[in-house]
Amino acid sequence: MIDLRSDTVTRPTPAMLKAMTEAEVGDDVFAEDPTVNAFEEKIANLFGMEAGLFVPSGTMGNQLCLHVLTTPGDEVILDETGHIFNYESGAAAHLSSLQLHPLKGKRGKISPELIEPAIRPKNEWDPHTRVIALENTTNKGGGAFYAKKELAEIRTLADKHGLDVHLDGARIWNALTVSGIGPEFFGTIADTLSVCFSKGLGAPVGSMILGNRDHVKRARRIRKMWGGGMRQIGLLAAAADYAVEHHWPLLKEDHRRARAFAEAVAAHPAFHVDSAAVETNIVLFDVVQGTVEKAIQNFAGAGVGMVPFGAKTIRATFHFQIDDEALEKVLQVVEDFPI
Ligand SMILES: Cc1ncc(COP(=O)(O)O)c(C=O)c1O
Numbered sequence: 506m507i508d509l510r511s512d513t514v515t516r517p518t519p520a521m522l523k524a525m526t527e528a529e530v531g532d533d534v535f536a537e538d539p540t541v542n543a544f545e546e547k548i549a550n551l552f553g554m555e556a557g558l559f560v561p562s563g564t565m566g567n568q569l570c571l572h573v574l575t576t577p578g579d580e581v582i583l584d585e586t587g588h589i590f591n592y593e594s595g596a597a598a599h600l601s602s603l604q605l606h607p608l609k610g611k612r613g614k615i616s617p618e619l620i621e622p623a624i625r626p627k628n629e630w631d632p633h634t635r636v637i638a639l640e641n642t643t644n645k646g647g648g649a650f651y652a653k654k655e656l657a658e659i660r661t662l663a664d665k666h667g668l669d670v671h672l673d674g675a676r677i678w679n680a681l682t683v684s685g686i687g688p689e690f691f692g693t694i695a696d697t698l699s700v701c702f703s704k705g706l707g708a709p710v711g712s713m714i715l716g717n718r719d720h721v722k723r724a725r726r727i728r729k730m731w732g733g734g735m736r737q738i739g740l741l742a743a744a745a746d747y748a749v750e751h752h753w754p755l756l757k758e759d760h761r762r763a764r765a766f767a768e769a770v771a772a773h774p775a776f777h778v779d780s781a782a783v784e785t786n787i788v789l790f791d792v793v794q795g796t797v798e799k800a801i802q803n804f805a806g807a808g809v810g811m812v813p814f815g816a817k818t819i820r821a822t823f824h825f826q827i828d829d830e831a832l833e834k835v836l837q838v839v840e841d842f843p844i
Pocket residue numbers: 561562563564565567588589640642643644673675676701703712
């Protein structure tokens with residue numbers, strides 16, 4: 506199957522596996538894994554942050570960051586399509602006693618005009634607005650990314666109201682690729698940042714949270730409490746490091762292929778998509794003839810996997826294990842899709 510269901514479906518390459526087997530390891534709960542320690546320092550430096558902590562998943566990364574930034578009863582402002590709001594099993598309520606305040610942004614992005622009226626007055630009876638959580642690129646928003654100016658304006662607003670900014674950068678590598686923003690800029694706009702190595706970068710496991718030394722020290726204890734203390738994970742850090750070095754440069758090809766796919770979909774009468782809005786590796790398109798279920802079945806029957814992403818919407822996601830040959834086959838399947 507040509508698997509466009511997600512960019513998480515990639516398999517480790519032989520070269521990545523080799524890097525893993527060659528990694529020097531130690532017990533990371535004792536902070537004695539040299540590969541992990543070096544990798545945490547490297548990624549923290551890359552993003553201009555004081556410290557980093559390797560964690561098993563993007564979900565744990567987001568939740569640790571929210572936990573260290575808040576106290577129970579606080580409120581987090583985010584877009585209504587945000588991963589934290591939709592796909593983390595209600596963890597913010599369960600693990601940190603937080604209330605999420607979703608806003609209707611555009612393609613998963615929120616702006617100061619939307620955020621400022623949502624900041625609560627400081628009354629005893631109001632929830633306490635504490636964090637603005639952004640996602641970059643957006644998943645359910647179809648891979649949209651924030652421009653530098655938009656991020657800077659949100660930072661200014663957060664400072665004006667004494668709020669922290671958390672950025673879910675599961676696909677920040679795609680955002681960096683397309684926006685031309687340097688990674689160190691994110692250290693100036695986010696208090697905490699969580700980045701994934703297991704999405705388009707293609708590592709089998711792993712995310713990292715970044716913040717100041719105090720955030721990371723406290724997150725390290727909570728990671729242990731939540732059962733995320735890991736031992737000889739230099740193996741995984743080596744895979745993630747390999748992915749940053751060798752797969753990050755490939756993301757621009759994923760973006761090109763996603764755009765070509767979107768153009769083919771736009772040309773078919775059964776579907777609707779604004780192909781110009783496809784900026785990174787995610788394509789959301791609507792089914793205008795028939796149902797999403799039937800369309801997904803048809804694509805699967807033709808050997809192409811996709812996922813439903815709403816009542817009328819399908820998501821196709823590109824990754825480095827979809828090459829140009831696979832793309833050509835997918836384009837043909839779209840062209841031949843029964844009307
Ligand atoms: C935007 C975003 N944030 C966070 C996550 C969570 O990552 P994980 O599946 O590693 O928990 C995902 C997963 O796809 C995501 O798309």
